[in-house]
Amino acid sequence: MKTITANQKGLKGDIRVPGDKSISHRSIMLASLANGQTRINNFLNSEDSMRTVEAFKALGVKIEMDHTSVLVQSAGWQRFKAPQNHLYMGNSGTTLRLISGILSGLPFETKLTGDESLSKRPMKRVIRPLKEMGSTIESNDDMLPITIRGGGLTPIEYHLPVDSAQVKSAILLAGLMTTGKTTVIERHPTRDHTERMLPLFNGNIDKDSNHISIDGPQKLVGTTINIPGDISSASFWITGAVITPNSHIVLRNVGLNPTRTGLISVLKRMGANIRTEITRYEGEEPVGDIYVQYSKLYRTELYQEEVASLIDEVPLLALIATQSEGNMYINHIEELKYKESNRVKAIVDMLKALNANVEEVEDGIFIEGKSRLQGNYINTYHDHRVAMVASIASLITDGAVTLSDGDCVNISYPSFYKELYRYSN
Numbered sequence: 001m002k003t004i005t006a007n008q009k010g011l012k013g014d015i016r017v018p019g020d021k022s023i024s025h026r027s028i029m030l031a032s033l034a035n036g037q038t039r040i041n042n043f044l045n046s047e048d049s050m051r052t053v054e055a056f057k058a059l060g061v062k063i064e065m066d067h068t069s070v071l072v073q074s075a076g077w078q079r080f081k082a083p084q085n086h087l088y089m090g091n092s093g094t095t096l097r098l099i100s101g102i103l104s105g106l107p108f109e110t111k112l113t114g115d116e117s118l119s120k121r122p123m124k125r126v127i128r129p130l131k132e133m134g135s136t137i138e139s140n141d142d143m144l145p146i147t148i149r150g151g152g153l154t155p156i157e158y159h160l161p162v163d164s165a166q167v168k169s170a171i172l173l174a175g176l177m178t179t180g181k182t183t184v185i186e187r188h189p190t191r192d193h194t195e196r197m198l199p200l201f202n203g204n205i206d207k208d209s210n211h212i213s214i215d216g217p218q219k220l221v222g223t224t225i226n227i228p229g230d231i232s233s234a235s236f237w238i239t240g241a242v243i244t245p246n247s248h249i250v251l252r253n254v255g256l257n258p259t260r261t262g263l264i265s266v267l268k269r270m271g272a273n274i275r276t277e278i279t280r281y282e283g284e285e286p287v288g289d290i291y292v293q294y295s296k297l298y299r300t301e302l303y304q305e306e307v308a309s310l311i312d313e314v315p316l317l318a319l320i321a322t323q324s325e326g327n328m329y330i331n332h333i334e335e336l337k338y339k340e341s342n343r344v345k346a347i348v349d350m351l352k353a354l355n356a357n358v359e360e361v362e363d364g365i366f367i368e369g370k371s372r373l374q375g376n377y378i379n380t381y382h383d384h385r386v387a388m389v390a391s392i393a394s395l396i397t398d399g400a401v402t403l404s405d406g407d408c409v410n411i412s413y414p415s416f417y418k419e420l421y422r423y424s425n
């Protein structure tokens with residue numbers, strides 16, 4: 001249990017958030033697949049990203065870490081060794097889905113396990129296309145534990161049935177190790193960090209509208225990666241600032257990849273006082289500053305095609321909707337049921353406990369605007385994002401918010417509570 005008693009005078013300051021989680025995972029993966037040495041700066045040192053580091057060490061890659069600086073030395077994916085034990089994926093869906101693609105390209109057997117939450121998350125979405133490519137995969141009814149024996153794959157052309165960057169990346173990474181052209185076709189754009197990072201390692205990838213193709217096998221070469229701040233972590237402060245009177249903050253050095261900035265677009269539509277400025281590019285990733293102030297907000301709707309660009313920020317959008325003028329339906333969010341917790345249920349339970357008027361409806365959530373929130377005990381379901389959303393709510397609740405589990409923030413944002421104290425005081 002953890003009780004949050006945030007000062008309610010508004011968020012203020014120049015804020016720097018830790019490195020992007022999605023880019024951190026991919027940097028270790030591509031550096032390990034590559035030949036030679038890769039230096040990674042501003043790596044996210046959190047439980048999820050460490051699962052990726054540990055997994056590639058177990059495959060024989062040399063990885064040294066000093067806080068947020070990582071040095072990877074690899075002889076390339078052709079030299080990976082069968083791990084001595086099963087690979088433990090912890091709570092990390094990204095590690096699990098993406099490494100399944102990589103292991104499918106390798107001619108040995110690996111068993112993958114994870115924590116209770118990850119063991120309930122759907123894997124059929126990656127098992128199906130990887131089996132179609134020729135990977136041998138045994139699972140517990142399409143869930144963990146999974147055993148993969150890869151190698152000798154054939155390329156496929158695959159229409160993604162869900163808007164998932166994890167599935168897209170798993171197939172592309174398998175394609176990298178496969179002779180011939182593998183193509184993934186997206187319904188709506190999803191985060192494209194894998195595609196943007198590959199050229200830095202001398203890899204080739206083609207994008208033609210919603211068709212993304214990779215011609216394999218490819219030999220990657222080590223490089224230097226500077227990871228921008230995580231827009232998903234920045235979104236907690238963005239939300240805190242727009243809903244809490246007297247707030248004005250600047251977030252520096254944040255990744256502004258358009259496949260990730262959906263919350264900012266939706267907030268602008270709602271009338272928020274928010275501005276972004278791209279100051280540089282790190283490789284192909286735009287990076288910059290975000291200026292945010294307390295704002296009068298009006299209801300909007302969420303369009304299906306933009307959901308993927310704010311998929312991890314939907315719980316924050318729900319909190320924002322409780323403070324906006326008018327009532328809101330947040331629809332097209334079925335995918336939230338398959339995250340670290342059933343986030344649709346977790347959000348509804350949390351906002352109800354905070355005294356908001358919310359209901360789960362078909363394919364979404366109904367939220368009444370302009371609610372006065374009251375502090376309460378919140379079940380986080382051990383979900384890092386639920387814990388952090390409830391903590392941000394405490395900036396405006398009458399009374400304290402108590403979390404059933406506070407430690408889960410270590411999954412993606414270990415310094416979160418320290419920063420909440422710092423920027424609200």
Ligand SMILES: O=C(O)C1=C[C@@H](OP(=O)(O)O)[C@@H](O)[C@H](O)C1
Pocket residue numbers: 021022023094163164165166167169191311312335
């Ligand atoms: O590719 C990634 O790094 C991620 C993709 C998203 O998952 P899906 O691909 O399941 O939508 C997102 O929710 C997750 O936090 C990270």
Ligand SMILES: C=C(OP(=O)(O)O)C(=O)O
Pocket residue numbers: 048091092093094095312339340385412
């Ligand atoms: C869904 C998330 O991550 P993952 O799928 O990697 O567990 C998240 O960080 O919100």
